[in-house]
Amino acid sequence: MAAVLASGPEALLSHSSAAGLWMIRPSSRERIDVTVSHRSRSSSLIRRHVSAVPDDERTVEEGIPVTSVPRTIFDLAATEPEDIVVTLLREMEYLELRDRLSLWDLLNRYPGKRGSRKVRAALERLEEEPEGPKRSKLEERFAPFLRDHRLSQPRFNDWIMAGGRRYQVDCHWPGTGQIVELDGWQAHKSRTAFREDRARDRRLRVAGYTVTHVTWNQLDDEPEAVAADLRALLLKNQSARANLAP
Numbered sequence: 001m002a003a004v005l006a007s008g009p010e011a012l013l014s015h016s017s018a019a020g021l022w023m024i025r026p027s028s029r030e031r032i033d034v035t036v037s038h039r040s041r042s043s044s045l046i047r048r049h050v051s052a053v054p055d056d057e058r059t060v061e062e063g064i065p066v067t068s069v070p071r072t073i074f075d076l077a078a079t080e081p082e083d084i085v086v087t088l089l090r091e092m093e094y095l096e097l098r099d100r101l102s103l104w105d106l107l108n109r110y111p112g113k114r115g116s117r118k119v120r121a122a123l124e125r126l127e128e129e130p131e132g133p134k135r136s137k138l139e140e141r142f143a144p145f146l147r148d149h150r151l152s153q154p155r156f157n158d159w160i161m162a163g164g165r166r167y168q169v170d171c172h173w174p175g176t177g178q179i180v181e182l183d184g185w186q187a188h189k190s191r192t193a194f195r196e197d198r199a200r201d202r203r204l205r206v207a208g209y210t211v212t213h214v215t216w217n218q219l220d221d222e223p224e225a226v227a228a229d230l231r232a233l234l235l236k237n238q239s240a241r242a243n244l245a246p
Contacts, residue, residue: 001064003032003046010037012058013066014049015075021061022069024091025076025084035067035075049075056101069097074106077115077122083144085115085122090140138182138216139170145219149227152234154180162207167200169211176234177208183215 004011013021014035020027031042035049042048057071067075073088080088089103103119110116139156146153154171160179161167171180181201201211210233218226 003034004065007034007036007040007046007048008038011035011065012053013064014053014072015047015067018066018072019076019088021064021066022072022092022097023095024069024072024088024097057106059099068099068101070099070101070103070106073103074110074113074115074119077118078113079115080118082118082121082125085118086125086144087140089122089126141216141219142171142180142182142214145223145227146230149223149231151227151230154178160204160207160209162209163203165203167204169204173234177210178230178234179204179209179211180230181211181213183213 003017004013012018012035013033015033016025016027016029017033019025031045031047033047033049035051035053037050037052039050040048053067053071057068059066059068066072069092073085073092076088077085103123107116107120107123143153143156152173154173156171157168158172158174159166159168160172169179170182172178181197204211212230212233214226
């Protein structure tokens with residue numbers, strides 16, 4: 001609030017600082033991003049951006065004048081990669097941050113604005129995303145990992161019947177029998193949960209599914225090996241099921 005007040009009557013919190021206020025992306029930067037309508041020098045504590053922000057792209061949150069969520073994402077798209085824009089959109093949806101002006105409206109208003117191509121691509125990616133909601137950061141990371149390695153997308157958090165019981169799995173490729181469980185830091189909070197997971201894996205295997213566990217560290221340390229193994233498993237399972245078909 002102090003940074004906004006120090007920047008003039010029309011100033012707004014914006015960019016990374018606005019994203020932090022909206023809680024769609026944590027910001028640890030010491031400099032505060034503020035947008036002003038007139039040219040003004042930045043300082044060691046305040047980074048000032050010059051732009052005329054229409055009334056329907058500004059609002060007030062916790063008493064602080066700030067750019068709307070769609071305008072905040074649009075501003076960040078000018079400098080952030082497309083995957084970050086997708087993450088921001090997911091956070092906006094998860095937090096149910098509605099606004100009278102959508103990102104599609106902003107694209108129509110600013111078709112040639114810097115970052116507009118990334119915003120459009122991110123919106124189209126979300127429309128084409130695989131079925132099923134994502135419940136964890138690891139699941140959000142796994143979808144672009146598969147896309148980057150040209151692997152088909154699964155259904156996330158899909159329900160499967162096995163041994164007369166219904167199980168929810170992290171990733172399932174229908175028609176292949178392939179299941180991937182994404183094990184994050186909190187994958188097994190107790191011995192009981194650990195035993196239940198192993199019993200579920202056993203029943204899924206008996207029902208003809210292949211269950212593979214992938215961790216965050218594996219995506220960091222050996223991404224090419226993980227991608228190659230998944231590709232081989234998907235092809236193997238597809239071939240096996242095709243041979244069993246009448």
